[in-house]
Amino acid sequence: MISILIPIYNYNCVALVKELHLQASKENIDFEIICIDDASSMCKNENREINHINKCCYIELEENIGRAKIRNLLAQKATYEFLLFMDCDSEPTSSFYIKNYIDICQQENSIICGGVKYKNENILPSQQLRYKYGKKKEEIGATIRNEHPANKFTSFNLLISKNIFNTITFNESITQYGHEDTLFGLELQSSGFKIVHIDNSLYHLGLDENHLYLKKTRQSIENALSLSRKLPRDYINSFTLLKVYYKIKRYGLSPWFRMLYRICHKTIEKHLTGNNPNITIFSIYKLMYIAYIEKEKC
Numbered sequence: 001m002i003s004i005l006i007p008i009y010n011y012n013c014v015a016l017v018k019e020l021h022l023q024a025s026k027e028n029i030d031f032e033i034i035c036i037d038d039a040s041s042m043c044k045n046e047n048r049e050i051n052h053i054n055k056c057c058y059i060e061l062e063e064n065i066g067r068a069k070i071r072n073l074l075a076q077k078a079t080y081e082f083l084l085f086m087d088c089d090s091e092p093t094s095s096f097y098i099k100n101y102i103d104i105c106q107q108e109n110s111i112i113c114g115g116v117k118y119k120n121e122n123i124l125p126s127q128q129l130r131y132k133y134g135k136k137k138e139e140i141g142a143t144i145r146n147e148h149p150a151n152k153f154t155s156f157n158l159l160i161s162k163n164i165f166n167t168i169t170f171n172e173s174i175t176q177y178g179h180e181d182t183l184f185g186l187e188l189q190s191s192g193f194k195i196v197h198i199d200n201s202l203y204h205l206g207l208d209e210n211h212l213y214l215k216k217t218r219q220s221i222e223n224a225l226s227l228s229r230k231l232p233r234d235y236i237n238s239f240t241l242l243k244v245y246y247k248i249k250r251y252g253l254s255p256w257f258r259m260l261y262r263i264c265h266k267t268i269e270k271h272l273t274g275n276n277p278n279i280t281i282f283s284i285y286k287l288m289y290i291a292y293i294e295k296e297k298c
Helices: 014-026 044-052 067-077 097-103 123-136 162-167 178-192 210-228 239-252 254-272 278-297
Strands: 004-007 031-037 056-060 082-086 091-092 111-113 158-159 195-197 200-206
Touching: 004 014, 004 067, 004 097, 014 031, 014 091, 014 097, 031 044, 031 067, 044 056, 044 097, 067 082, 082 097, 082 162, 091 178, 097 111, 097 158, 123 210, 123 278, 162 210, 178 195, 210 239, 210 254, 210 278, 239 254, 239 278, 254 278
Parallel strands: 004 031, 004 082, 031 056, 111 195
Antiparallel strands: 082 158, 091 200, 111 158
């Protein structure tokens, strides 16, 4: 029936596995939970408890293989016809989380994104950038996500049939943080597979601190720019940042954004890593950065 697949990196996901195990057991279905640790430096002793839970498996890798490759490896080890991918730093928002997927996966649709939510309590000042961005840009209802299904595709909370996944896998050439999900979703769509979004969300718990999220954002921008030189033009419009940037470039404004980055990026970065970052300023910063690296680094 269903293989629940969880890549782990430096996070204790025993509570998550126990909750998923409880929910799946109530449905009286064939299931397994496979967790693979991508050479973490923390939480290994805690996560080894997973091997003592019925129908659960925990594997430790000696070398880090990255976000795309570990998901492909999880799928290779899966037994059942449906694959449920989720990140380790998540938590079901409902006690019917598994049931909701079981009910819908028996229908026509085989690629289903459940969505993400963010809890409103216990957010540290040092996590405000990731939290605010998530609330504004990622916590979106299924109706809106279904307007542009591939654009909002994510493997954070994804059910997909194994037959489809065996046809199109995550691109393992993407080793740096960012956009392996975007490319996977675009390839699914271009191959004629239908992506459907539903409201069956997971909470995203493991929020990066501001400075780390800013660093990851720069990495994802570099990835997006690199990918844009290899992808068809119709793919690029699904990268929101690239779409906006190339519009700015057509109007001859990219040199101004590049100049702004050189002049004030340190001041803006200090604001974004502070206790009350502004998401509009964050969006402008990303455009400044892509203008800068297009000229200076790539």
